Amino acid sequence: MSEAALVQGNEACARGAIAAGCRFYGGYPITPSSEIAEHMVRMLPEVGGVFVQMEDEIASLASVIGASLAGSKAMTASSGPGFTLMQEHLGFAAMAEVPCVVVDVMRGGPSTGLPTSPSQGDVMQARWGTHGDHPAIVLAPSSVGEVFDLTVRAFNLAERFRTPVIVIYDEIIGHTRESVTLPESVEIVDRVRPNGDADTFWPKVAPPDGVPPLPAFGDGYRFHVTGLAHDERGFPTTDADLAGALLTRLHRKVEVHVDDIVVVEDFMMDDADVAIFAYGIVARSAREAVLRARDRGVKAGLIRPVTLWPFPHRQVAVAAKHLDTMIVAEMNLGQLIGEVERAAAGDAEIIGHLRADGEPITPTDLLAVLTSSEGGRS
């Protein structure tokens, strides 16, 4: 794969998964994510993996969790309506600490919404869709090449932190074909497995980094996995101290590694007075708008969160101190803008450029906002 090839976003996702070591896919058809399954079913048998089309999205993620507990790197993919059905098992995977990757190719919502149109309406669902307090790692590629890279990274983070990781992108990224040169090999992280005595093994005893080792079913370690609050032996408990300790550790294992997880790309931010905060396909339009605004003498920049969750609070706060205005552009009616406002804490004026009608936000749209905000300021 060292030569440039014309690759679709969803195909890049499947290729990234295979490169990362994914050997199980359980899924259910839905536009605009189905090509991921259609590529996985062809590629998995070639590498000794297995594919199954399940009866619904609830079952899809359940099968993925089962496969992961059997020792396989496993994934599923869907779009809004199916992603909603997966919330039950995203919570289970977070609680039981089962590594897995879920891809959400966003389309217009709510409900069946706009099946073939792009959207960024699921970015809060990706964080808070399942009930209860839990950590979330959500990655947002904005190009076909980055879909590949971040799918690999999603597997690595899932394995590293024993947690579900979500790759989220819109229909345009999923269906766009771009000329990309995919790497011949990638860095791979595998979950830590226990090496001690199986008879004294307790599955939820964590080392200082907060991530317990995970054996596969069938490896000789007989252990219990549950979505109930549990003790270090993995057994259900209602003891407040033990339940509290578990939830604290689940959060802490991600929070203390936030600098390893969070990636933000700055573009022309060094001297910027006004910046667009955008992710996914909108960041592509924003980049073009920034270049055009610069041609007109506007000191514009772009802040692109590659990691949506954990939210890059520190990076946004630092940027806000140097900016007059931050324009949050997203294909929804205002989701991450709330986080941006919280992080900026009044240090910059926050303006939303929001649309949720199934049409993309164009460079021309954003150029108009950049020039008018610049004009309004001076």
Add this chain to the structure above:
Amino acid sequence: MTDVRDYLREWAMPHVLCPGCAHGIVLRAFLEAVEQLQIDQDKLAMVAGIGCSSRLVGYVDFCTLHGTHGRAPAFATGLKLARPELKVVVVTGDGDGLAIGGNHLIHAARRNIDITVLLLNNSIYGMTGGQAAPTTPEGAVASTTPAGNTEPAFDACKLMIGAGASFVARVLAATPIEMTKVMADGMSHHGFSFIEVISDCPEYYGRYNKVGGGAEMLTWMARRDAGVADLLASKSFVNHVPSSATPPGLATGVLQRDMRPVFSGIRGVAGDES
């Protein structure tokens, strides 16, 4: 010869089951079957959903997955496909398996994936406090049917035969030796095996319907033997006056045995290396 207690996590006791609940007898019968078949303890995975019966997997010293409500067959599907050498047994209940999990159960049966499902039918939701289940007999009292249930009950075995299960059986918690025999038979079957176990819930079903405690319910179940499930699904059970007429249909024992291709997912020639 292994003592079945070697298969228990005695450190996890006492268990959550109520006095008189027959689920413990069912577990004992199952462990006897595991012992008879000499299944490698390290290679046996038990998968459960949510409910009283599903809690059984916490007390057995195998690899155990206590998943989400109704989804055990889906978890088990991924587990089995990713690691075919595992013997995978699902423990579910009538609410777990037939209401919220009905979709997963019928598709696991249709695929004929090589797992065994034990469905413990106590005709009611026990863990949540005695609400009506899809198996609650018409007329029976539950906390959500105070004037008597007006919905017809599911026949789990007919459902499974219709869905293509290649091994279907029904046994009674009151006949433990028969239970062990049928469970061993089902676990030896190559393909999807489904075993409905008629269990009891004296705490809710028995109390609400005034049909006695655990001993009375089991004694009555044992006397009726074949056809008890039909009685469970009739008003005569509620009125505690079993009909003298021979109940139609619903027998116990192995009801379906069929050899057909076993589902192993879409995989390549090298797929078994997993």
